[in-house]
Amino acid sequence: MREIIDFHTHPYETLEECSCMYKDSFFLSSEEAKADLQNAGITHICGSVIEPGRDCAKEGFAYIRRLNDKACKLEQDYQGYYTPGFHVHPDYVRESCEEIERMHKKGLRLIGELVPYMHGWSDYSNRNFAEILDVAEQYGMIISYHTVEKEAEQMERMISEHKKLIFVAAHPGQRAGYEQHIERMSRHENAWLDLSGTGLFRYGMLSYGVKKLGSERILFGTDYPICNPGMYVQAVLHEHITDKERENIFSGNAKRLFSARQKQPGRTKGRRDAVYYFIFDNRKKSR
Numbered sequence: 001m002r003e004i005i006d007f008h009t010h011p012y013e014t015l016e017e018c019s020c021m022y023k024d025s026f027f028l029s030s031e032e033a034k035a036d037l038q039n040a041g042i043t044h045i046c047g048s049v050i051e052p053g054r055d056c057a058k059e060g061f062a063y064i065r066r067l068n069d070k071a072c073k074l075e076q077d078y079q080g081y082y083t084p085g086f087h088v089h090p091d092y093v094r095e096s097c098e099e100i101e102r103m104h105k106k107g108l109r110l111i112g113e114l115v116p117y118m119h120g121w122s123d124y125s126n127r128n129f130a131e132i133l134d135v136a137e138q139y140g141m142i143i144s145y146h147t148v149e150k151e152a153e154q155m156e157r158m159i160s161e162h163k164k165l166i167f168v169a170a171h172p173g174q175r176a177g178y179e180q181h182i183e184r185m186s187r188h189e190n191a192w193l194d195l196s197g198t199g200l201f202r203y204g205m206l207s208y209g210v211k212k213l214g215s216e217r218i219l220f221g222t223d224y225p226i227c228n229p230g231m232y233v234q235a236v237l238h239e240h241i242t243d244k245e246r247e248n249i250f251s252g253n254a255k256r257l258f259s260a261r262q263k264q265p266g267r268t269k270g271r272r273d274a275v276y277y278f279i280f281d282n283r284k285k286s287r
């Protein structure tokens, strides 16, 4: 059987967490959603829990932690079918770093998809976020992030300042945005792309990207349940690329990415604390 890992989904339990645009008439339980994805040919999913349309500003970091806890709960519900991604927030540096440590202990290696536009922040190059990424780097995390075309410079800075982190950009976009991704990826080996959201329905986009960059840093993704997973699987199947390239995109690259992270040894307590306090001590000094 063909393995297809959907790197970019948003599993949900409640109506509030469901990102489907037509959820008033189409809402599935976890069990039904798993069967739905399997019917499309998808054998594993990854991603974060989100709550579209909710103003979370008043709830502070407790809100972020709640979404992350829900992702861990859904991991149980999906019984090995789902690899959770978790959120961090630059307004809460210490809490975010502690969250990285907490999630690392649970074996999680994926941060995101990060959705700053839903969580009231912007600017991927902001200094607080850079501190969180310093810690994420120490813990061997993978960063999945919603791309913002007008933040090209900020994204460039984020990626170039953290060369050991893999940054998986979400959404190829229309041609202009996609060209921006391709240029960024040719400058930075640690810049990857997932196929979720806008882009893949433009016929030929995948073979174009593979010709420019190779297939090794492109991950299959849908943005389920916002997007129709069957359509994305069929689009990749129908693109004019080789079987090996297709296999890389459907599952090979994601497996390589996660297995490299899982092999990274856990940090000893002393060393982990040293990293943590180095960052915070310096921060206090600079105030």
Ligand SMILES: [Zn+2]
Residues within 6 Å of the ligand: 008, 009, 010, 113, 170, 196, 223
């Ligand atoms: Zn998404």
